[in-house]
Structures are given as structure tokens and as C-alpha cells.
Amino acid sequence: MSENIIHTEAFKDFIAVSCGINVVGGDARFKAIINRMMFDLCGLIEEFAISDEEFWRAVNYLNVLGERKEVALLAAGLGLEHFLDMRADASEAAAGHTGGTPRTIEGPLYVANAPLSQRQARMDDGKDPGEPLWLCGQVTDQHDRPLAGAIVDIWHANTHGCYSFFDPSQPPYNLRRRIETAEDGRYAARSILPSGYGCPLDGPTQALLNHLGRHGNRPAHIHFFVSAPGHRHLTTQINLNGDEWLWDDFAFATREELIADPVNVTDRHIARERDMPVPHT
Ligand code: MBD
Ligand code: FE
Incomplete structure (x- = not known):
């Protein structure tokens, strides 16, 4: 049984880095939104114990959704x-x-x-x-x-x-x-x-x-x-x-x-x- 990592400081520090929170360039509001999105997405992956296979299936789905120009339809x-x-x-x-x-x-x-x-x-x-x-x-x-x-x-x-x-x-x-x-x-x-x-x-x-x-x-x-x-x-x-x-x-x-x-x-x-x-x- 893996422990919940998204509420750890190490995880929060990590997504702060991935979202450019601690660098000077970019847009503050955009960073805050992407940071929140990452936090919620990782929380969802953890809560539902999303497998790697499921993750890559979702990635493929989004590619198809874009390829077929159905994002707005969804x-x-x-x-x-x-x-x-x-x-x-x-x-x-x-x-x-x-x-x-x-x-x-x-x-x-x-x-x-x-x-x-x-x-x-x-x-x-x-x-x-x-x-x-x-x-x-x-x-x-x-x-x-x-x-x-x-x-x-x-x-x-x-x-x-x-x-x-x-x-x-x-x-x-x-x-x-x-x-x-x-x-x-x-x-x-x-x-x-x-x-x-x-x-x-x-x-x-x-x-x-x-x-x-x-x-x-x-x-x-x-x-x-x-x-x-x-x-x-x-x-x-x-x-x-x-x-x-x-x-x-x-x-x-x-x-x-x-x-x-x-x-x-x-x-x-x-x-x-x-x-x-x-x-x-
Ligand atoms: C339509 O014609 C439409 O109006 C909407 C909202 C979604 C798909 C097709
Ligand atoms: Fe219509």
C-alpha cells in the first residue's frame, strides 16, 4: 500500500518547480492556475489509483479528441x-x-x-x-x-x-x-x-x-x-x-x-x- 504523497511538502515543492512558481518569468495567474490543475490532477490520480496503463490511455484519448477536433463537442x-x-x-x-x-x-x-x-x-x-x-x-x-x-x-x-x-x-x-x-x-x-x-x-x-x-x-x-x-x-x-x-x-x-x-x-x-x-x- 503506497502512502498519500500529494499532501507532502516534497510533492508541493516539486509541482511548484514544474509550474515555474519559483522562477521570475511567465505569468503569475497562469502559474497559479496550472499549479492548482496539477495538484488536483495528481490528487485524482492518487485517489483513484490510476494505473500507468490508464494514464497513457487518457493521453492517447486527448490526442484523438484533438485530432478529431472534438474538444468543444466534449x-x-x-x-x-x-x-x-x-x-x-x-x-x-x-x-x-x-x-x-x-x-x-x-x-x-x-x-x-x-x-x-x-x-x-x-x-x-x-x-x-x-x-x-x-x-x-x-x-x-x-x-x-x-x-x-x-x-x-x-x-x-x-x-x-x-x-x-x-x-x-x-x-x-x-x-x-x-x-x-x-x-x-x-x-x-x-x-x-x-x-x-x-x-x-x-x-x-x-x-x-x-x-x-x-x-x-x-x-x-x-x-x-x-x-x-x-x-x-x-x-x-x-x-x-x-x-x-x-x-x-x-x-x-x-x-x-x-x-x-x-x-x-x-x-x-x-x-x-x-x-x-x-x-x-
Ligand atoms: C450541435 O449542433 C450543437 O448545437 C451542440 C451544442 C453540440 C453539438 C452539435
Ligand atoms: Fe447545433
């Missing part, structure tokens, strides 16, 4: 990204910022510089036989006044749950658009109804989830960045009601206020009532 799956939202919510509540559309996670699949248009956009290339979807909304400020000139940056998956740039079968920026709001703060997009995302089944994130007894599925959803000069940036999504994964999202992004009910607008009266572009029959 961060979403472990709830770390949701944790960042919980922190942001708490600090905004403390600052007295309330109301408005809630934030939820960005996820790992955003691509900047999508085509920009005024007030409306068509997001799909017309080649996916998905169900047509009209997305209509209004950006308002904290006093509920319409905000003109706001940028609504929208991205979502196709009918297979796949995103352009990560799916070579789609053209660049398919299902990704930026729309500038009109004088009345409104914007509208025509797209297709997305399907939910599932983690790559042969990837390292899904492999880890399997060991946790968890799935890697998200409900069908649509991502939004909303920004305007002089205003805080909003990162959010809507989750489509009726999806089997709605309240079982592997990335923990669903929020009650962000659930959208897709309405069938072959009924022109509903379309007009909701100020939606009336679809051609």
Missing part, C-alpha cells in the same frame, strides 16, 4: 458549456439585468461571416427536400423598443442533422445567414426544418458518453447570435417542440422559454396573423 456534452451559461446568468442577475430572450450555448459548429442581407434571407440551397420553414422575429432593446440595424446570425443543421463546413456534402454557408433587422426590428428567413444532431458514432466524444451510459443526441434546434452596436451580444437557440430529445439534450441547452412550436402555415390566415410571408401554394 465540453458541450460534459455540460461545461452550460456551466458557463449558468455563471453568466448568475452574474447578469447580480447586475440587475433581467428579462429578454435567455441565452443558451453556442455549441462547436458556428462559422463566422455568413452571407449578410437586409430584413430577409433564403437559407437553404433548395436541394434538400426538407419541409420549408419560415423563421420570423423581431429584435427589441431592453425597453421593448424595436431595434433596427441589429444583426441576426442564424445557423442550423439540415434534415440529417448535419451542418455546412462540417459536412462536405453541403455548399459553404448552406443554412447559415446573417440578417440585418429593418426599421421595425423585424427579420424573416426561409429555410428548411432541421433534424436533431447526433455526435459522430465513431468519435471520441461518443466513446466517452458510452462509458457514462449516455447518448449524444440533441433535439432539432436553430442557433442565433443577436448583436447591435451599444448592446450586449446574445447567444441563443430555439428548440423545436415535439422532438423526442427536447428535454434529453446531451448538451443541456434546452430552456423552457426557448421552445418553439412549428406552426403549419398552409393556412394563409395564420400566416397573415403572424406577419409571416405567405407561402406560395
Whole structure:
């Protein structure tokens, strides 16, 4: 039986050296963070009696995670990204910022510089036989006044749950658009109804989830960045009601206020009532 060494002075002196605590160069905050990380990691190795074999398997796992560019995907799956939202919510509540559309996670699949248009956009290339979807909304400020000139940056998956740039079968920026709001703060997009995302089944994130007894599925959803000069940036999504994964999202992004009910607008009266572009029959 080996004794616990991490609480010994010799061990603390050693990680102080490995973390450059006693040298002049470098960054003090960074050193403190890495030092703490080392202490906790070594404590974990000791507490769980991690074998050398397990250690090197973990090293290999991290290499694969990076190789497959799934670090951010795992961060979403472990709830770390949701944790960042919980922190942001708490600090905004403390600052007295309330109301408005809630934030939820960005996820790992955003691509900047999508085509920009005024007030409306068509997001799909017309080649996916998905169900047509009209997305209509209004950006308002904290006093509920319409905000003109706001940028609504929208991205979502196709009918297979796949995103352009990560799916070579789609053209660049398919299902990704930026729309500038009109004088009345409104914007509208025509797209297709997305399907939910599932983690790559042969990837390292899904492999880890399997060991946790968890799935890697998200409900069908649509991502939004909303920004305007002089205003805080909003990162959010809507989750489509009726999806089997709605309240079982592997990335923990669903929020009650962000659930959208897709309405069938072959009924022109509903379309007009909701100020939606009336679809051609
Ligand atoms: C997604 O589409 C997504 O939004 C998140 C959070 C994780 C993986 C895929
Ligand atoms: Fe997504």
C-alpha cells in the first residue's frame, strides 16, 4: 500500500518547480492556475489509483479528441458549456439585468461571416427536400423598443442533422445567414426544418458518453447570435417542440422559454396573423 504523497511538502515543492512558481518569468495567474490543475490532477490520480496503463490511455484519448477536433463537442456534452451559461446568468442577475430572450450555448459548429442581407434571407440551397420553414422575429432593446440595424446570425443543421463546413456534402454557408433587422426590428428567413444532431458514432466524444451510459443526441434546434452596436451580444437557440430529445439534450441547452412550436402555415390566415410571408401554394 503506497502512502498519500500529494499532501507532502516534497510533492508541493516539486509541482511548484514544474509550474515555474519559483522562477521570475511567465505569468503569475497562469502559474497559479496550472499549479492548482496539477495538484488536483495528481490528487485524482492518487485517489483513484490510476494505473500507468490508464494514464497513457487518457493521453492517447486527448490526442484523438484533438485530432478529431472534438474538444468543444466534449465540453458541450460534459455540460461545461452550460456551466458557463449558468455563471453568466448568475452574474447578469447580480447586475440587475433581467428579462429578454435567455441565452443558451453556442455549441462547436458556428462559422463566422455568413452571407449578410437586409430584413430577409433564403437559407437553404433548395436541394434538400426538407419541409420549408419560415423563421420570423423581431429584435427589441431592453425597453421593448424595436431595434433596427441589429444583426441576426442564424445557423442550423439540415434534415440529417448535419451542418455546412462540417459536412462536405453541403455548399459553404448552406443554412447559415446573417440578417440585418429593418426599421421595425423585424427579420424573416426561409429555410428548411432541421433534424436533431447526433455526435459522430465513431468519435471520441461518443466513446466517452458510452462509458457514462449516455447518448449524444440533441433535439432539432436553430442557433442565433443577436448583436447591435451599444448592446450586449446574445447567444441563443430555439428548440423545436415535439422532438423526442427536447428535454434529453446531451448538451443541456434546452430552456423552457426557448421552445418553439412549428406552426403549419398552409393556412394563409395564420400566416397573415403572424406577419409571416405567405407561402406560395
Ligand atoms: C450541435 O449542433 C450543437 O448545437 C451542440 C451544442 C453540440 C453539438 C452539435
Ligand atoms: Fe447545433
